[in-house]
Amino acid sequence: MRDRPILMFDSGVGGLTVLREARVLMPDRRFVYVADDAAFPYGRWEEPALRAHVVELFRRLLAEHDPEIAVVACNTASTLALAELREAFPQTPFVGTVPAIKPAAERTRSGLVSVLATPGTVKRQYTRDLIEKWATRCHVRLVGSDRLAALAEVYMRDGFVDEEAVRAEIAPCFVEMDGRRTDIVVLACTHYPFLANRMRKTAPWPVDWIDPAEAIARQALSLLAPCEPAGGGAAEPDIAVFTSGKPDFLARRLMQGFGLATGTR
Numbered sequence: 609m610r611d612r613p614i615l616m617f618d619s620g621v622g623g624l625t626v627l628r629e630a631r632v633l634m635p636d637r638r639f640v641y642v643a644d645d646a647a648f649p650y651g652r653w654e655e656p657a658l659r660a661h662v663v664e665l666f667r668r669l670l671a672e673h674d675p676e677i678a679v680v681a682c683n684t685a686s687t688l689a690l691a692e693l694r695e696a697f698p699q700t701p702f703v704g705t706v707p708a709i710k711p712a713a714e715r716t717r718s719g720l721v722s723v724l725a726t727p728g729t730v731k732r733q734y735t736r737d738l739i740e741k742w743a744t745r746c747h748v749r750l751v752g753s754d755r756l757a758a759l760a761e762v763y764m765r766d767g768f769v770d771e772e773a774v775r776a777e778i779a780p781c782f783v784e785m786d787g788r789r790t791d792i793v794v795l796a797c798t799h800y801p802f803l804a805n806r807m808r809k810t811a812p813w814p815v816d817w818i819d820p821a822e823a824i825a826r827q828a829l830s831l832l833a834p835c836e837p838a839g840g841g842a843a844e845p846d847i848a849v850f851t852s853g854k855p856d857f858l859a860r861r862l863m864q865g866f867g868l869a870t871g872t873r
């Protein structure tokens with residue numbers, strides 16, 4: 609039964625890190641992946657404008673695709689607008705993506721944790737509240753990166769990554785204090801796991817990089833009604849929607865690689 613899809617949403621390619629986990633857990637489900645490429649990057653938007661933009665966009669997306677649930681696979685949007693989305697569209701269950709500060713605080717041995725995110729997510733009261741709630745015993749460094757989301761976009765489309773730029777962007781995450789060192793970096797932007805190998809390579813010392821994608825996919829699974837495995841008939845394909853209406857060849861090829869047919873709305 610693949611009739612009502614799962615809507616998976618991000619400003620760009622980052623939500624694909626969640627989609628690939630979701631596909632493993634929910635192989636019989638149909639997915640609509642939405643990249644709000646017309647508005648990328650979200651990290652630089654002012655809060656009121658981005659909040660209004662995301663709510664209006666969802667009004668259209670929910671009407672067009674009628675999903676069973678919506679996954680906001682974007683920290684920058686979730687930390688800002690999840691409450692408003694739930695309020696505006698109470699008939700749709702939403703799964704959000706927020707910085708994995710609680711698991712980081714539980715796992716750290718040194719007590720030094722860094723949260724690597726967009727400048728927007730770092731500024732959010734939501735993020736500060738998570739630290740206040742779960743990590744008061746830790747020293748948490750918030751690192752806002754201006755460039756990593758765009759570097760991940762380029763890497764996924766062109767296969768090229770500027771390693772020196774990655775090194776420079778992650779460098780502030782590594783803190784030494786009283787003989788202790790950062791041992792956990794939370795990847796609090798869904799684009800970043802695509803650069804995880806480059807981050808490992810350019811990190812000054814090994815750390816645990818927390819990618820919440822699987823946990824988000826599990827949360828989505830827990831909200832769905834049970835479904836029958838797809839029968840023999842031709843199922844509707846999973847699709848990718850670009851809000852710009854004009855994905856280029858590389859973007860279309862990338863989506864095809866993730867098993868998504870490309871639409872334009």
Ligand code: DGL
Pocket residue numbers: 618619620622623648649650651652681682683684685726729757796797798799
């Ligand atoms: N992938 C998004 C996130 O998880 C942000 C990328 C952007 O700046 O648009 O925060």
